[in-house]
Amino acid sequence: MAIDPIYATPAGFAAGILGLSLYPWQVAELNKLELPGMISTRCCNEAGKTTYLAAPALLWVMACFAGSTVVITSGSWRQVKEQLVPAISRFAPMLPGWDIQDARVIAPNGSRMVGFSTDDAGLFEGFHVGAGGHAETPLLIIVDEAKSVDEAIFEAIDRCRPTWLWMMSSPGSATGRFYRSHTADRRHYSTGVVRASDCPHISQAVLNGIIERYGAEHWFVRSSIYAEFSVDPNNGLILQLADVERCIKGVVAHKTGEVTAACDFAAGGDENVLAVRRGNKVHIERAWRDSNTMAAAGEFISMFRGLGLQASQITGDADGLGRPVIDRMRELGWPINELHNNARAQNPALYYNRSAELWDTAAQAIKSGSVLLPRS
Numbered sequence: 001m002a003i004d005p006i007y008a009t010p011a012g013f014a015a016g017i018l019g020l021s022l023y024p025w026q027v028a029e030l031n032k033l034e035l036p037g038m039i040s041t042r043c044c045n046e047a048g049k050t051t052y053l054a055a056p057a058l059l060w061v062m063a064c065f066a067g068s069t070v071v072i073t074s075g076s077w078r079q080v081k082e083q084l085v086p087a088i089s090r091f092a093p094m095l096p097g098w099d100i101q102d103a104r105v106i107a108p109n110g111s112r113m114v115g116f117s118t119d120d121a122g123l124f125e126g127f128h129v130g131a132g133g134h135a136e137t138p139l140l141i142i143v144d145e146a147k148s149v150d151e152a153i154f155e156a157i158d159r160c161r162p163t164w165l166w167m168m169s170s171p172g173s174a175t176g177r178f179y180r181s182h183t184a185d186r187r188h189y190s191t192g193v194v195r196a197s198d199c200p201h202i203s204q205a206v207l208n209g210i211i212e213r214y215g216a217e218h219w220f221v222r223s224s225i226y227a228e229f230s231v232d233p234n235n236g237l238i239l240q241l242a243d244v245e246r247c248i249k250g251v252v253a254h255k256t257g258e259v260t261a262a263c264d265f266a267a268g269g270d271e272n273v274l275a276v277r278r279g280n281k282v283h284i285e286r287a288w289r290d291s292n293t294m295a296a297a298g299e300f301i302s303m304f305r306g307l308g309l310q311a312s313q314i315t316g317d318a319d320g321l322g323r324p325v326i327d328r329m330r331e332l333g334w335p336i337n338e339l340h341n342n343a344r345a346q347n348p349a350l351y352y353n354r355s356a357e358l359w360d361t362a363a364q365a366i367k368s369g370s371v372l373l374p375r376s
Helices: 011-014 024-034 051-066 077-089 153-162 176-181 204-214 217-224 241-249 293-307 322-331 353-366
Strands: 037-043 069-074 100-103 104-106 112-117 139-144 164-169 190-194 261-265 270-278 279-286 314-317 335-337
Touching: 011 024, 011 051, 024 037, 024 190, 024 353, 037 051, 037 176, 051 069, 051 077, 051 104, 051 112, 051 139, 069 077, 077 112, 077 139, 112 153, 139 153, 164 176, 204 217, 204 261, 204 279, 241 353, 261 322, 270 293, 279 293, 279 322, 314 322
Parallel strands: 037 164, 037 190, 069 112, 069 139, 139 164, 261 314, 314 335
Antiparallel strands: 100 104, 104 112, 261 270, 270 279
């Protein structure tokens, strides 16, 4: 098949057709697609891997190989919806005749792309190299934020026998398929490492602020700036058991202050939980099982009243099972605050989402020994 010279390399396509100005490392990583195989790229935070690697890569394959298939997945739907989809959509003016809708793209030559987040390995069934084989109708599978994807998903991908598998992610703990692709299984992959020093668009002031807050050897600094996997004694955990035990023993005095409450909702075998914080002291008011979510809503409200709480003092997990419970509470006159774990962080330069931000804020308070935790 004859290929227009501007399409001949992925980096050439990214620059000549998509109009991207590429760093040397982006050119090198994109051009790994010139040969079939497995690629694994670990990046610092804010490297731009979705816009400058994932999107150009999949569009190049679709443009060059009529009838090709591209699948892109991530451990988070937010990553697909809020990062990948806008990254592809920005190139729509350069691609006349392409049908770009949400996480689905169809090219005029019959190539297609689908994007999704999944913990269901069965969703990969049906994705295979086309009738023309790897040379004519190839299959590219991109796993974004690969550190968060379960091994079962990778096993399902293996069954698809893609022409290219490209894992890209910021590094996490020293476990899992992505970690092994840079260590024990490295011989099977074309690997790349992208550090903050490779990315001139990342402000040195931001990097200095992160290092100043955490310390140069903190696992978060090593991961987010230097693209290193966490190999500390806690294997990437944000807390040590000793930190928690110190807060349980109550080595600091109880300080009165703001009263807030937090709800976690469940059904069946899991527990509904109401936790209350008074000043710097946190305790579990009640934890119980109730398969009837509507009955649980009433039980929560009864406890709110008994504790003299106002709706403005209460926050509930509004994702998953929490959605119908919170809606029912609102109907009953209790419009509590909603927490969406995948929402944008208040400080997006430091955190991937609101959940990571809250976990780290709590961890820092526990590490400092400034809170009192319940014994059970």
